[in-house]
Each structure stands twice: as structure tokens, then as C-alpha cells.
Amino acid sequence: MTANSNRGPAERPARVVPRTTTLQDGIRKTILPSGLRILTEAIPTTRSASLGIWVGIGSRDETPALHGASHFLEHLLFKGTHKRTALEISAEIEAVGGETNAFTTKEYTCYYARVLDADLPLAVDVLVDAVADSLLEPADVETERGVILEEIAMHEDEPGDEVHDVFAEAIFGNHPLGRLISGTPESITPMTRDQINRFYRKRYTAPEVVIAAAGNLDHATVVKLVRKALAGTPLDTGAAEPAATRPSDRRVRVARGKKVIVHRDTEQAHIVLGGPGLGRHDERRFALGVLNNVLGGGMSSRLFQEIREKRGLAYSVYSYASQHADAGLVGVYAGCAPAKAGEVLDLVRTELDRVAEQGITAEELARGKGMVKGSYVLGLEDTGSRMSRLAKSELLHGDMMGVDELLARVDAVTVAEVNKVAAELFSGERSLAVVGPFGEDDFPA
Template sequence: MQDGVRRTVLPSGLRIVTETIPTTRSASVGVWVNVGSRDETATMSGASHFLEHLLFKGTEKRTALDISAEIEAVGGETNAFTTKEYTCYYARVLDADLPLAVDVLCDAVASSILDPADVETERGVILEEIAMHEDEPGDEVHDVFTEAIFGPATPLGRLISGTEATISPMTRTQINGFYRRRYTAPRIVIAAAGNLEHSTVVKLVRKALAGTPLTATEAAPEKRRPAGKIKTLPAQTIVRNRETEQAHLVLGGIGIGRLDERRFALGVLNNVLGGGMSSRLFQEIREKRGLAYSVYSYDTQYADAGTLGVYAGCAPGKVDEVLDLTRTELAAVAAKGVTAEELARGKGMVKGAYVLGLEDTGSRMSRIAKSEMLYDDLMSVDELLARVDAVTLDEVNQIAAELLGQPMSLAMVGPL
């Protein structure tokens, strides 16, 4: 553990990690649950996201209005999000209001009643959210790309939100069963960062959870999600025809898992390819030819798999040219690698983005929570920067040859 970071494991198996930052006047706290959309069956697709909506709708102690009003009355903010592998409920408040934030979040996560009327209300909200997402082709194309890599019937290939076909028939009993089976203390990490004392946070959590199902039994913390063998599909092209002004495309392939030691080299490579205005793809496609306003590369990493893709949005008539340029650039990097100058610039971008991203208590809270839940290890900022500095040109070029030399899948959404 680095300076300022402390960890406590309660008898229930629930973990509490904090980072003390005495120079701030705020605090951020999050309840992180090691459950996401990949933990759902096909018929329960979207249950984690549905539950995320419902947990803010009321408990035995608070109505939905109470939950939002209590935090907003002190100038704070609260929200939640669901991913394929975990769900997070968080709040950011003034340091003096941390006890309130801890109590509200713990109450919502441990003691929600899932009122049947609220289930129906949120079902409508989620169906509208799904429809809105389908009206955003620049977002939809990333889901289509993920589907092309993993397959639409697999846990990683399905939508986090679920679909109308799975959300519409999902019952309150099914959602409550998922809630009580999955939201157990060994799967939960409560993280806080800001002007706080670790011992105080532990006392606040103990008090807030007293008498709830999260303190009912003793257990050991759940180990991080194991890395299995994920099957991926052969390279393919998927086109979704939409009457849009732009065509949106993602070209890419299989990446690496989050525990792969090559992740630092991949981070550097990603920045060289399409991580900024000086990147190869941005320079070739936007700066030199003006073919697209938005073009970038990105990678996603899960416990046991990942993807690496290039996104571009362009006029439908320019799709072929954009694709040709993208394929040419990726093939060139796969065959010849990157230069020493690009390596240095890529390292600088990775380090700068990482450090600048830790300038607020929310990002610091997220860092320690993910380190505890996903990695079982918390590197200091200096250790992480040293790992980036240690990346060699050979390491970047090796992973470039492997990932960029493979057959590529293509996802396209637009009037094609």
C-alpha cells in the first residue's frame, strides 16, 4: 500500500479502502459491486443495469426523493453506472458531509425495497434509454463491434442495457432474486478518497450497514474475477443500415486482458495510433485529408479478453477511402513498428493522461477501488509511471505486429 491509502476487511468479507488527501475540502465515496452484465444469463440480460436504476428508488428509511434531496441539500452529487464486469454507486460531497454520503449509499445498496410500482416506472425509463441509444449511431457502432468480436449471444457480446426483448418481460421477483444472490458482502468494495480519516470511514460503514443482509454472515473477500478462455469469432463485417448524415465505423480485432503484462506497451501503442492530434490516424485522416472530424483508436480490457479498435465518423461517400487509409496505416505499424520519437511521445501521453486524471477525489476513489477489486494490487503513481517508462521499442513493436497483423472485424452503422 502506498502512503495515504489504507485497507480494512470486515468480518462479512466487505472491503473498505481509503486514500487520505488532506489538501482537499471534498470527499468521494463509492460502493463497488463485482457484478456486471457478463454475470447475467441470456434471459436476464440487462438485470445489472435495471438494478442500478432501482437501488436509488427507495429503501425502508428513504424515498427516492429523500435519497436525491439529502445529497443535493448539501451541494453534493450522486450517480451510478454499470459495466460488463462491475457496478458502482458513488457520491461526491464536502468533507464534512461524508457521513451523510456513506449512510445514503450504504442504505441504497443494502436495503432497497424494489417496489413493484418503481420496477414498472424504471422499465419504461430503461426502454427509452435503449431507444435513445439506438438513435446515437456513434455509440451503437461500438456495441456492434463488440458483438462482431465476441458474438451477440455471449456474456461479453451482449448489451449492458439488455434489449427490449429481455427488459420487457423481466419481473420484480427475478430482479430481486438477482439482487439478493449477487449483492453479497464478499463482492463489495467501499472506497473513499479526500479529506478523511480511514478509521472514521470504517466506523461510518459499520454503522450504516448494521442489521442489513451485508452483515448477516462471516466470509472471506471474493477473489478477483478469474481469467478464463474466451472464445472469439472469426473476423467479420457487420453493417447496420441507418438513415444518418454520417457513416460510423470501427475496424479492429482482439486485444489483451487487463492483467496482461503487455498492457503498458499497448497503452503506448494506442496513443501512437490514434490517441491524440499528433497520432498517425488523426494526422492522415483528418489533418492531411479532412475526411473525418472524429477519428481515434481505443482498447478495452476485461479479466480475460480485450479489443483494440479504430473509430471514424465520415460522410458515407468517404467510407472506402477512410477504410483504405486506416488499413494501410495499421498494416504499416504491424510490419515496421513505431519510431523512437513516437515511442517517447506515446509514453508522455500515457503518463500525462494518468497523472492529470488523478486531480480530483472521484478519480482517486475510482483508482483505489479498481486496484482492490480488479487487480488485487495498488501500485503507487510513481510505480505506474516507472512501468510506462520501462516500455521498450521492441515491446511496442511486438504487440503491434501481433494485434495489428491479425484479421480485422469491421462494424458500420449508417446509410450504407
């Protein structure tokens, strides 16, 4: 007699069913048994719908040997599946007047489509098929390798874009946050189809995926469409919980006071001056948003008024803040004639010193708050931005902050909070990145 002989019939494991909740008015979320999440926002007044498949994997998740693999995949996933050729993927969406595209960031990758509301079932079927069941044929890998190498070369011909990558590398160094999202010729050229496929199957798992849709739609119908499209694909897997948000308590080593000059025979000098910023979970991010708008966020900002309006030294000048889970950047960009680069840089330094030492005024605080709130609300006027808000809230923050709550958080920012952030971020040594017709000795420390 075995040890289990006195037990009754074996109990079957409980059936795992999707879990659906209402997050806000018109916004619903379903977690499939596989851990894949589906979020929708119903906007009955529109006749369009936007769909996005967001994967919580980006360039910072790559090893040095796979540098650029996430971006490589972005290209390859539209090249053909077991059900469709590359032509069929694009033709089926374009035949109904829709559009598809994708982009890769350092922390996530997004594949999206925008169609008429009646064509959302088609968009779900095509996009899920492409992301979940791509073949990654060797011939397509070679074709896209050439395309990506051309894209990298083209990027080097855009110094206004390149300078931001140079600046990020100056701050983050060898950390993955400091690397180019696209990879480099040295990493892309030897990368094999098997390496990319292993990365694809290992990292593109159901718990890492968020599917978001916004427009004239019904949540339950979208869930049914997604489940049907997933059936039999590698993302149709067993029970699992959704992946946790990326940890924010890690410490990323950053540099201050570093200077990087990239010589290019350009007609303009491209300059970024700044340093480490705040992570996206930092409660001070609302104060930083206000500060950024006061400093260089619009035509009424200090930098624009001083450098362009009063002196006419640059056509483009602005400040910006980029945020990751555990780190961030703050910088000021200016594009100007090479002969004026020194003067422009001196003015930027003076303005950063002034805001760090003296802070901002109550009038500037009010204007900065208005700019933050207005840009946020006006940015939610189309289905694509609504879809992105759903996915980013879930994937990057793990919750859905309502519009009213966000506006209240901005309203609560004080002059003292902004000034404290300004003193912390803009005091001390700053890093400088320059792309233009210069040598190392043209910009003394």
C-alpha cells in the first residue's frame, strides 16, 4: 500500500481565468492567465482606434555581444510569420487606410497600429501575429542588417541627434544606459540570426507584454480578439504573473565634469551641457517638470529669451529631462554657428548658475505649472496618445494615475521644492558634449 492510498480522488488544479478590473471611468484592465496584460480606454466619440503591443525589454537589457538586438528585432518582426509575408503584414493594414510602426527605447519596445474603429479586429490579428510569431528568416536578418547599418550611418549625419547620444555616454559611460539604442557597426555586423532568435524567445515573454488600445471599442471584445490571435503562438503560455516594474532602487554610476568633443565638419555647432537627473519614480519629478519649463521649455523660458530672442545667437535652444527607472539626465541643448559656440556656452552656464543659486520666482512657478498641465492634457487629444498613456502607466509605473490627480500633483509644487531641485541638479561640475568642427582644446574646462 502506498502512502497516498487513503486519499480520495486527486483534486484538479483550479482553472486559471482572466482577471478584469476597472481602473478609471472608461479604462479597464485584464490579466490573462499567462501574465500578459490588456488595457483599453473606450472613447465612443471617435471613429478610430489605436493599438500598441509594448514589451518591457529595451537596449539596457542587452549584453555587449547583443548590443542593438532589441532594435534589430523591431525591424525583423514585420518581415514575416507563419501566417503572413512581410508584404501581407503591411498590405493588410494599408488596404484599410491604417498605419503601423514601431520604436525601441532603452527600457521598452513598442509595436503599434492606428486604424478605423471597424478595422480594430484586423489590426489585433496582424500585430499580435507579427510580434508573437515572427520567423526571423536568415535572409531577412541579412537584409535588415544592411538597413540598420545604413540607419546608424545616417544618424551620424544628424549631429543634432548625435550630440544627445554623446551626452548620455558621457554621463553613463559603459553602463547600458550610455549605449546607442541602435547598436554600433561593431556589434551589429557579427550578430547572428541564432543570437537574435534566442534573445527574442527568452525576453519576449507573456509577462513582459502589455497590449493597450484606445478608441471606439469594447473591452471584452478586445480581450477576445487578443486571445484568439495569441492562440498557438509562443506567447500563448502557461500560468504566470505579470512582470514587476523595473526596479528603481539600483544605483547607476554616473559621471560629472566630463567633456566629449566629436569632430564633424558641420555648418553648426551642437552643444549639450548638463548632468545626472532624477529617476521616473522620484517624487521630485513634478518639481523638475516645472523647473524644466521655466528654464528652457518654451518661447517664454529663460534660455530662449536670453539666447535667441535678445541676442539672436541660436535658432534652437532648450532644456530637457530624460528619466529611466533608476537614473536620469538633465541637459541644455543649443545649436548655433561654430563661431558663436563659446558665447552661447557661457550664457548657458550663467543661466544654470543663476537658477541653482537664486532659484525661480513665484510668477515663473505659475507659468511653469501651466505649461506642464497644458502640455499633458493637450497631449491626450488623440487615440494614439491615450493608448500610450495606458501602456506606460502599466509597464513603467505599475499603476494608473488619473488626469485630475496628476494635475493636482503639479499644482502642489512649491517654489521651495523647485529651487531645491535646481540647486541639487545644476550646482557643481557639469558634463559637456559637443559635435561640430572643433578640437579638444576649443572648450576649456
